[in-house]
Amino acid sequence: MVLVVQEQQFGFSNTIHIAEGQPRTHRPWKKIFVLVEGIYSMEGELCKLPEIVSVCKKYKAYIYLDEAHSIGAVGKTGRGVCELLGVDTADVDVYDGNFYKIELIQYLKYTSPAHLYATSISPPAAQQIISSIQVILGEDGSSRGAQKLERIRENSNFFRSELQKMGFDVIGDNDSPVIAIMLYNPGKIPAFSRECLKQNVAVVMTAFPATPLLLARARICISACHAMEDLLKALEVINQVGDLIGIKYSPAGLISSIRSKVQ
Structure with a gap:
């Protein structure tokens, strides 16, 4: 069996190994698993699931879909990227949802040493998941779920669009609650984090080796629980810090930064 990991910015890895076959014998692989994420946690981009399903069907490969950032966040009823992109769930062989890698099938529960000799999930945590x-x-007999799904979409799209208007280089797709602000220069990572923290806004910084050396970023994760005043406060602080350390890379952003320094 061979695993193929799809990295959103760099395409598929291990494809050469597939073409060359098994080590030494070079016989064709009997099982090929293609591992993809519903929403890529470092970019906030949606996977091209319909196209991936089409290729896997053609070459009889299995699909392993990690929906840690998409279940409960995207899709009309929160069912993830399959619902959002119109993909039949029957075309996905293995799902990996949120709540940190729940056991996949009963066989693994009873036979896997990693499960037998590890600490099982606690009853309160299991009930929280359910x-x-x-x-x-x-x-639950209420409309809370639908309201939260609508709220997280509105919050995410509002925050993303406002950052773009300010001149930040923001990557990812609309409706994604993961929003990446590109910093590029590794030297700006601590400056951005510390200046935001001075104004009581904590941000998550992501850099090498989690990302390529020159693709450092600040990763914002939007929640349905964020009130509008929370979002506006964060945007105000990020806007000021962006001008201060010079990370607004669009033409409009560069002009804004120059004006703020002149004033």
């Missing part, structure tokens, strides 16, 4: 899914699906 209750969360019931809220998302509306099975």
